[in-house]
Amino acid sequence: MVQDERPNQGTRQVMVGDVPLGGGAPVVVQSMLNAPAKDVEANLAQIAALAEAGCEVVRMAIPHRDCLDAFAAVCAASPLPVVADIHFDAQIAIEAARRGAAKLRINPGNIGGLEATDAVIDAAREVGIPIRIGVNAGSLDGVLAARDDLTLPEKLAASASDYVRHFEERGFHGIVVSAKAHDVQATIDTYRLLAARIPSVPLHIGVTEAGTAFQGIIKSACGLGVLLEQGIGDTLRISLTDDPVTEVRACWTLLGALNLRRRSPELISCPTCGRCQVNLIGLASEVEQRLANVKSPVKVAVMGCVVNGPGEAADADIGVACGAGTGVVFSHGKIVRKVSESEIVDALMEEIEQL
Numbered sequence: 001m002v003q004d005e006r007p008n009q010g011t012r013q014v015m016v017g018d019v020p021l022g023g024g025a026p027v028v029v030q031s032m033l034n035a036p037a038k039d040v041e042a043n044l045a046q047i048a049a050l051a052e053a054g055c056e057v058v059r060m061a062i063p064h065r066d067c068l069d070a071f072a073a074v075c076a077a078s079p080l081p082v083v084a085d086i087h088f089d090a091q092i093a094i095e096a097a098r099r100g101a102a103k104l105r106i107n108p109g110n111i112g113g114l115e116a117t118d119a120v121i122d123a124a125r126e127v128g129i130p131i132r133i134g135v136n137a138g139s140l141d142g143v144l145a146a147r148d149d150l151t152l153p154e155k156l157a158a159s160a161s162d163y164v165r166h167f168e169e170r171g172f173h174g175i176v177v178s179a180k181a182h183d184v185q186a187t188i189d190t191y192r193l194l195a196a197r198i199p200s201v202p203l204h205i206g207v208t209e210a211g212t213a214f215q216g217i218i219k220s221a222c223g224l225g226v227l228l229e230q231g232i233g234d235t236l237r238i239s240l241t242d243d244p245v246t247e248v249r250a251c252w253t254l255l256g257a258l259n260l261r262r263r264s265p266e267l268i269s270c271p272t273c274g275r276c277q278v279n280l281i282g283l284a285s286e287v288e289q290r291l292a293n294v295k296s297p298v299k300v301a302v303m304g305c306v307v308n309g310p311g312e313a314a315d316a317d318i319g320v321a322c323g324a325g326t327g328v329v330f331s332h333g334k335i336v337r338k339v340s341e342s343e344i345v346d347a348l349m350e351e352i353e354q355l
Contacts, residue, residue, distance in 0.1 A: 011202040011234055014130040014174050016057050017081025017102035021130075021176065021235050023255055026261050027228065028235035029251040030204070031244040032059040032085070037067040043074045046244065051079050053248040054263050056234070059083040059105060068095050075100030083132070090116035094123040096283030102178070105132040108163050109141045117163075121172045132172035132204055133167070135159045137181040152186050157193035164198050176235070177201050180208035184223040195232045205233035216240040217250050221257075262297030268313050271303040276304035278322040278341050286345050299353055318351045320344050 013023025031050055034043035037060070047058055058080045062071050075082045081102030083130050086093040090112045093104050097120075104124055110118040124131050135156055144155050156179040167175050174180060179190045179196065187207050194203060210216035220238040227233050238250040255261040269284040284302045290299060301319030303312065312321045314333035321328045327344040329336045341346045351353045 010199060012173070012200050014176060014202060016083065016130065017050075019056050019081055020287070021057075025234070027233060027255060028056050029054060029248055029255070030057045030059065030083075030235055030237045031055050031247045031251075032061070032237065032239075034244060036151055037061060038070045039062055040070050040073045040077075043070070044077055047074070047078050047080055047082075047328070049245050050248055053245045054252050055080060055244075055248045057081050057083060059085050059237075061085045062092050062096055065089070065092055068092065068099060071096060071101075072099035075102075087111070090120050093120045097123040097127050098130060101129060102130060103130045105134050107134050107136070107139055108166075109159070110137065110139055117166070118170065121167060121170055123170055124174065127176075130176055131167070131172070132176040133160060134165045134176060134178045134180070134204075135163070136179075136208055137183075137186070151189070152181060152183075153189035153193055156181065156186075156190045157197060160194060161197050164201055170325055175201055176204050178204040178206065179303060180206050181321070182207065182209040184219050187223045188226050191227050191232050192230075195230075202234040203232060204235045206237045206239055209238055210239050211241060213240050213242045213246055214249075216242070220250065221254055225254060225258060228255070228260060233302040256297070262293070265294050265296065265298045265300055267291060267300055267302065268319070270304050272304055276322070277324040278304070278327070278344075280304040280322065283320075283322070283341075287348060290345060290349055294352065296355075298355060300348060300352065317355060318348055320348060336348070 013025060014021050019028060033043050033046050035046050050058055060071060060082055062084055071323035083103040083105050084096035084101035085105045086108050093106055097104060106120060111117055138154055140155055140159055144159055160177050160179045164175060179194060181187050184207060191203060191205055205224055205227055206222045210219045224236055236251055238247045240247050252263050256266055267288050272280050287302050299316045301313035301316035303321045305322060319330050325341045326338060328338050329347050
């Protein structure tokens with residue numbers, strides 16, 4: 001994996017299991033389980049798939065107290081740190097801390113107020129795990145939500161900052177903060193405010209309720225891309241109404257596009273035009289499918305003609321420029337071999353294996 005020298009904001013570091021978060025550590029990729037909370041095997045199978053895709057921290061909802069035994073079993077067997085996601089019942093959070101959670105995610109506004117939150121803080125302190133303070137546009141404190149002198153980002157930032165102040169006054173500094181909205185600009189504005197107001201606190205960034213894969217990835221890339229490029233964000237989740245594995249792949253693609261971290265191949269392919277004399281869409285799609293099994297940050301170019309050939313993709317590790325039923329395979333702008341259209345994909349994969 002490759003990481004450039006651009007730092008996150010100067011946040012302090014917390015440990016989520018064995019994963020460092022904040023303090024200059026690489027931006028951490030997260031997702032959330034969606035298997036039934038009582039089904040241990042289903043959750044572990046999903047964790048295995050997420051780990052294979054590159055997920056580093058996984059979150060599990062605990063909707064009821066009778067799910068705690070299953071949660072403990074998942075934590076005991078999981079190869080990834082498991083974050084307990086709890087709403088409305090502070091006792092579940094307290095028990096989750098005692099049963100193996102690597103981190104707690106709570107919203108003090110719906111967990112039962114500050115008194116109940118204090119009991120959760122004490123439980124997390126006792127076992128040495130951090131807490132993510134998560135505030136959302138849909139669950140703001142009633143008094144704050146009713147104020148018409150503040151914008152939504154100002155309300156979210158004020159809510160999160162107030163909670164951080166309360167935690168720190170109690171001597172608890174193992175804090176991560178998220179403050180999410182489904183609106184992209186509101187998300188950007190909120191996290192900019194947080195980065196200025198609580199610069200030492202690690203931030204979990206995301207656009208909540210972003211939608212299905214197509215819309216959700218675009219909205220998340222817009223909002224999170226802006227923030228990450230500005231050095232804001234220590235960990236992220238791209239929230240989709242889709243398979244959680246898709247969330248993880250989208251996270252890595254976004255981080256790779258910003259040259260922050262790379263784990264998997266990057267496919268460079270040109271748009272088709274009247275000069276193209278091969279089935280470029282089919283070729284690019286097949287290459288993309290074959291690259292899904294490659295676990296290295298290789299750059300692969302599939303170019304439709306000599307205009308967008310080795311010159312346009314000279315930095316590609318391996319590429320092909322297509323002609324009339326043929327393809328010229330190149331590496332870093334230098335021609336390696338010439339093959340027929342039917343051999344292009346196999347030729348590219350052969351060259352990749354030799355890197």
